[in-house]
Amino acid sequence: MLLLGFILYHVNISTALAYDSIPGTLQGHCYLLLGWLLAVVYYSRYNQRMNLLDNISKVSSKIPSGLFSYLSKIIHAKDLIGFLFLNAQSPNILSSNPLLIANKFLILYTTIIVYFMDMLYMNCVLIIGACFEDVNEKLIKLKRNIDCDEPHMLRRIYHVKHNSIIVTDVQLIMKEHNKISDLVIELNNTFSLQLIITVTMTFAEITFSLYFYILEMVGAKEINLEKQLWYSYFITSVTYYAVKLTTMVWACERSKSKAMQTGVVVHQIMNDTIDREIVEELFSLQLLHRDNRFVAKGLAIDALLLTSIVGGITTYLLILIQFLVSANSCTTELTKMPNSTTAPLQRDR
Template sequence: MISVRQITSLICIFDASIMKIIYSRRFMLAINNLALQDQILKIMGYSLNYKLMFRISVLSIPCYLLVSNTLLNSEFLVVSSVDIPTAFRVFGNFSILVQMTNTILFVFLIINVGQRFKGLNFCILKLVNHEYTKLGMPISNKTPAEYMQMAAQVHARLCEIGKAINSVFYITLIVTTIGAFIFSTTMIFYIFTLAKYGFQNVGFSPVFLFFALLFIQIFTVLKIVLSCNWTSRQAAITSKILHSLSLSDMCVDDDSLSEMVRTFSMQILHHNFSFTAAGFFQIDSTLIQSFAGAVTTYLVILIQFDPKIA
């Protein structure tokens, strides 16, 4: 149990330090391109609420790390009788916290990409709803077709940024998901073992520890999957909006706009924007189903071959 946690955490520390240095140029280029898309979106009539995003980040990230650190160090309740140095009690789970911080950084960046997709969809919807003239003065000299071309360029850049960020975190995504699968299966098996003897006979501390560690692993996978799934969905919504626009009178009356919408739609199909763990598996809602199914399967096998539980 402990070895799996420590090994996955050490690999993620390697990814968070050495690999980030190796991919630093790609990483910084993606961040700079993301800032550039903000400027274009502002010209198109959409401005991100940076203050709100900052406040949410300042409140949520420290709270998450504090709760996670408290749950992680709850294992010292179980081994309180063992003479463990104070420094180890405080920093014993430091490597795991680094892993969690690395996954938080990935989730934060992916959600930011999704926010830009959402803003782009807002701008295109304005065009669909014939509110083009209300988008702002900076683009008043552009035709709807030219405006749609700007939107297509932003969408393409956002897809490239999302894939670039995804590639930088390949190792963390693979190790975190596999580690969470092994650890969750083990924890649930231990919980079944404790239930066999009765929770009241083993005490509160071991039960709390196993549930706390299980919660951390499951929540880590959930936050990765949900953020990737939401961002992918925002990118896919654009094609639905374009379909509505293609059926509107605006496209019927404007051949250049109709052609641009058709080109934009083909571009979205070509990009097929999604997140993967280096191509080994997709990171979307299906991963949660596969994860739960695999844990259940291996748990049934473990229970059947354990005479103490079966």
């Protein structure tokens, strides 16, 4: 926090690190303030987050080793690739200006913190999705057992005994599904504010980066690239934020599809079995009352969010370009005004 205050002082008061334009100033302040607000939210919810991780570890302990191994490879691969990509930008911190070094170091540190916070959320979502997948596999196996063990007159006693075992399995699966659904609610409550800040930061960074890229293409430079952390600033920045948000949405969509598949399998069992006792034990009503979506204060993290962000970025880019064009036209008219006003005076003389 002291380093943040030090940088903001030299940006706004001493102007030693002042930005070259108003859009650049807005981008820099938006990124630093949102990044450190995200860090404050992260540390303030430490106990709540640790309780969530403890509950996830208890529920996910029943996941098969093969599924858990496949999931761990995905988690470690994406975390390592992202960390190496961010560390590859660290040589760009070096500069002859100590204030500029401090500014870039703060930006890189903030970026790494935000990245790992987002990846923690994504890891939790993937693990919860694996838990739903395990429930689906158990239901499919149960469906096969029910299909193979329909009652016959000659084995009625065997069916009664076997039926009680199936009912017990259904009750255990129902309890497990209920615990996983509780994890989804707890996850949404723990990371909701963090996700809103992340989506806002991603939207702002992509919008400003594309805006500065358009200005550079037309020859108008309103940002000093020496103050930016990224190599090949516009391409790497836009790619990083777009890929990160897309992978988070992919994880949420994948886990949500696994949760929706549970309802499909349950209703398939209800339609195929003729045993009334098993039908009564199936948790179809519980599925209706469980909305296993990943949301943040009403903001659903799904594919529709990506389309909304793309539309919003396009809209604000057009607005920024219109302001730029109008500002240039006003400047041109002001430069022409003295010539037009002095002409009538010369005629009078």
